[in-house]
Amino acid sequence: MAQAGKxxxxxxxxxxxxxxxxxxxxxxxxxxxFYCIRCQYRGNEKDVLEKNEMVRFRYGAMAKxxxxxxxx
Amino acid sequence: MDKFxxxxxxxxxxxxxxxxxxxxxxxxxxxxxxxxxxxSLDIFKFQQEMAHKYGLKTTIQMxxxxxxxxxxxxIAKEHHEKYGDEIxxxxxxxxxxxxxxxxxxxxxxxxxFSMEDKKSIVDDVFGxxxxxxxxxxxxxxxxxxxxxxxxxxxEAYPSVKCAVATCWEEGPKAYHTCNNSWYTFMxxxxxxxxxxSKQNSHAPAANEAEDSGIVAIxxxxxxxxxxxxxxxxxxxxxxxxxLRGMIYDTETWDYPYLYNLIDQYRDLExxxxxxAYNMMFVGPGWLNKMGRWEAPYELLAKxxxxxxxxxxxxxxxxxLTDMTMAEFADYYRQKKTYTEPECALWRDILYGSDKxxxxxxxxxxxxxVNMDQGGAIVDLRPYAAKLEWPVGIGTKHVTDASYxxxxxxxxxxxxxxxxxxxxxxxxxxxxxxxxxVDLCLCRTKAHFSQxxxxxxxxxxxxxxxxxxxxxxxxxxxxxxxxxxDIKIERRILEMSNPEAQVEINEYMVACYGTTEYSEDMTxxxxxxxxxxxxxxxxxxxxxxxxxxxxxxxxxxIVPQIETAVSMRSxxxxxxxxxxxGYAFSPMFTLGYTAQVKDKExxxxxxxxxxxx
Ligand SMILES: [Zn+2]
Numbered sequence: 197m198a199q200a201g202k203x204x205x206x207x208x209x210x211x212x213x214x215x216x217x218x219x220x221x222x223x224x225x226x227x228x229x230f231y232c233i234r235c236q237y238r239g240n241e242k243d244v245l246e247k248n249e250m251v252r253f254r255y256g257a258m259a260k261x262x263x264x265x266x267x268x
Numbered sequence: 269m270d271k272f273x274x275x276x277x278x279x280x281x282x283x284x285x286x287x288x289x290x291x292x293x294x295x296x297x298x299x300x301x302x303x304x305x306x307x308s309l310d311i312f313k314f315q316q317e318m319a320h321k322y323g324l325k326t327t328i329q330m331x332x333x334x335x336x337x338x339x340x341x342x343i344a345k346e347h348h349e350k351y352g353d354e355i356x357x358x359x360x361x362x363x364x365x366x367x368x369x370x371x372x373x374x375x376x377x378x379x380x381f382s383m384e385d386k387k388s389i390v391d392d393v394f395g396x397x398x399x400x401x402x403x404x405x406x407x408x409x410x411x412x413x414x415x416x417x418x419x420x421x422x423e424a425y426p427s428v429k430c431a432v433a434t435c436w437e438e439g440p441k442a443y444h445t446c447n448n449s450w451y452t453f454m455x456x457x458x459x460x461x462x463x464x465s466k467q468n469s470h471a472p473a474a475n476e477a478e479d480s481g482i483v484a485i486x487x488x489x490x491x492x493x494x495x496x497x498x499x500x501x502x503x504x505x506x507x508x509x510x511l512r513g514m515i516y517d518t519e520t521w522d523y524p525y526l527y528n529l530i531d532q533y534r535d536l537e538x539x540x541x542x543x544a545y546n547m548m549f550v551g552p553g554w555l556n557k558m559g560r561w562e563a564p565y566e567l568l569a570k571x572x573x574x575x576x577x578x579x580x581x582x583x584x585x586x587x588l589t590d591m592t593m594a595e596f597a598d599y600y601r602q603k604k605t606y607t608e609p610e611c612a613l614w615r616d617i618l619y620g621s622d623k624x625x626x627x628x629x630x631x632x633x634x635x636x637v638n639m640d641q642g643g644a645i646v647d648l649r650p651y652a653a654k655l656e657w658p659v660g661i662g663t664k665h666v667t668d669a670s671y672x673x674x675x676x677x678x679x680x681x682x683x684x685x686x687x688x689x690x691x692x693x694x695x696x697x698x699x700x701x702x703x704x705v706d707l708c709l710c711r712t713k714a715h716f717s718q719x720x721x722x723x724x725x726x727x728x729x730x731x732x733x734x735x736x737x738x739x740x741x742x743x744x745x746x747x748x749x750x751x752x753d754i755k756i757e758r759r760i761l762e763m764s765n766p767e768a769q770v771e772i773n774e775y776m777v778a779c780y781g782t783t784e785y786s787e788d789m790t791x792x793x794x795x796x797x798x799x800x801x802x803x804x805x806x807x808x809x810x811x812x813x814x815x816x817x818x819x820x821x822x823x824x825i826v827p828q829i830e831t832a833v834s835m836r837s838x839x840x841x842x843x844x845x846x847x848x849g850y851a852f853s854p855m856f857t858l859g860y861t862a863q864v865k866d867k868e869x870x871x872x873x874x875x876x877x878x879x880x
Contacts, residue, residue, distance in 0.1 A: 204559075205559050205561070205562055205563075205564065206559070206560065206561050206562075207561075207562055208561055208562070213514070216441070216444060216445050216498055216499050217444065217445060217447060218445050218446065218447070218499070218512070218561075219447055234447065245518075245562075248514060248518075248562060249518065251514060252514055252515075254619060255515055255525075255618055255619060255620075256618075256619050256620025256621070257616070257617060257618055257619060257620035258515055258516075258517075258524070258525060258618065259517065259522075259524060260524060260528075260620070261524040261527065261528065262528045262531065262532070262617050263531075265531070265532045265535040265613075265614075265615055265617070266535070266538070266613060266615070266715070266716075267615070267622075267624065267713040267714075267715070268715055
């Protein structure tokens with residue numbers, strides 16, 4: 197296999213993102229997959245996007261528009 | 269005097285941070301590439317256009333590189349004439365062919381150069397600015413400006429009155445997020461504008477003698493809960509940071525969080541005599557045509573326009589005043605006294621936890637009170653020490669510009685420790701018949717009030733349930749302006765057995781440092797004092813303690829950060845104590861135990877002082 201390169205966007209590793217680590221993944225054209233150089237994650241674009249939805253679980257109020265900021 | 273002010277800042281950066289690394293991957297480094305220069309200028313133009321489209325004025329911070337670019341200079345002059353934008357000068361964006369040739373380094377963060385280079389660079393950049401515009405700027409900035417740098421700029425270029433001077437809580441957390449490749453640390457500063465002292469730019473000036481002569485503003489307005497726990501670069505008034513945090517709906521491209529963040533900052537006027545502030549400063553690298561992280565350019569551009577649009581709408585409704593940095597400095601000087609604190613009662617607006625924090629900052633301390641831990645103090649920076657802490661090459665702190673803490677619950681544990689030992693926190697424990705309950709486990713909410721010169725946090729009462737006794741307790745935390753004291757009152761509102769007597773242990777576990785790793789505690793002095801009687805010990809990791817009935821005060825002197833911290837109590841039965849730590853748990857503890865009965869109120873004060 198040839199050396200890896202960058203995909204069309206700078207997808208970060210979803211697994212590392214969940215531990216507050218921003219790591220761009222590299223893209224292997226022969227296998228059409230992104231892989232992480234730090235952890236063991238690998239997956240195609242579809243899988244990355246799915247996992248990116250998953251990492252949002254922590255943002256329980258992401259869709260909420262707040263109008264009150266105290267508890268008075 | 270209800271006022272919400274925004275500073276919008278743009279910089280024509282000819283070699284945007286990130287852009288070279290990201291878009292240039294697989295090419296040899298060439299910071300003079302024509303395509304890079306053209307794209308950078310286009311981004312700057314787009315940002316300016318968006319601000320003006322929504323009726324907002326900006327501060328144009330010229331970079332050194334942009335001073336060599338006629339078009340960038342021309343745009344700045346035109347927009348100053350037409351829109352009232354301020355032409356200012358940034359110390360960011362140094363890299364360009366001219367700079368590299370002269371300084372022969374890839375360093376680009378002004379605060380990390382040697383003092384000699386700092387002066388020389390400032391002179392080059394300010395001199396070039398003067399050559400081009402015929403005047404010296406009133407505003408400048410970088411991600412961090414150390415005290416020596418600010419003092420030099422003010423001395424050599426007295427026209428400067430405003431500077432971007434810190435990124436809130438960009439320390440070890442940002443370092444980790446960047447895979448430990450980001451060697452710059454600047455935790456422990458104010459989150460909103462302040463007047464930096466001459467000694468340490470994080471610590472606000474207490475008086476005219478300490479006044480550095482400028483008004484400092486933070487780089488971005490950051491989420492005071494999310495950034496404290498997580499990566500600072502995901503949670504600020506920077507639309508692309510919100511995208512970086514993946515805090516948007518991938519189907520609809522909606523990001524209510526950005527508006528919640530702006531609105532919560534607006535809401536802070538309640539705690540600051542009717543004044544609130546926001547800062548948006550997006551570097552061109554974030555609006556990369558190639559997209560950024562998972563976000564395509566279209567989403568990057570949309571989010572920037574939406575940010576400007578929201579500020580524009582608020583302005584139209586009379587709810588926002590847009591100012592240039594220099595205008596803001598004048599406004600701030602006129603409305604602010606040295607000792608007036610900055611206060612923020614902040615709620616979680618992202619995770620849905622309803623957690624609540626209170627941040628307090630004045631010339632003597634920065635403190636964070638956590639209502640989710642019964643009002644425990646979970647972060648404490650002793651500004652009273654006005655620690656001189658030179659940073660950059662040739663100093664003891666090349667990369668670490670953080671103001672040291674005494675308490676930091678994320679780096680040095682808080683209430684919970686994993687196996688043994690104790691974490692840093694200021695809380696209290698109640699003891700009855702062999703059972704013990706820490707207030708850190710009593711989740712509650714606070715209400716803010718101001719009584720004269722004192723800011724008061726009144727917490728909702730909590731119930732402490734022992735096997736056969738329930739105690740209803742209320743904590744009231746007061747910060748008296750200029751006192752360098754935090755007063756914590758415990759009110760016993762009710763006991764299920766009115767005859768019962770409970771022991772209350774008011775304690776503070778502390779250490780010192782700027783990172784997660786322990787520093788040498790040797791030489792810290794712990795003492796208890798009653799009248800003329802003083803007992804003390806010098807820290808040697810020997811797990812010793814001192815107890816003194818009726819102690820006037822218990823005290824720790826931490827010579828490493830020139831800080832003295834002490835506690836005193838008004839309880840008649842109070843017994844003061846100090847505890848030395850040990851190697852596995854290198855902390856010290858100050859505290860008082862006292863017996864309390866139904867309807868009693870006791871108070872404990874924590875004081876910070878400079879120790880030479
Ligand atoms: Zn990974």
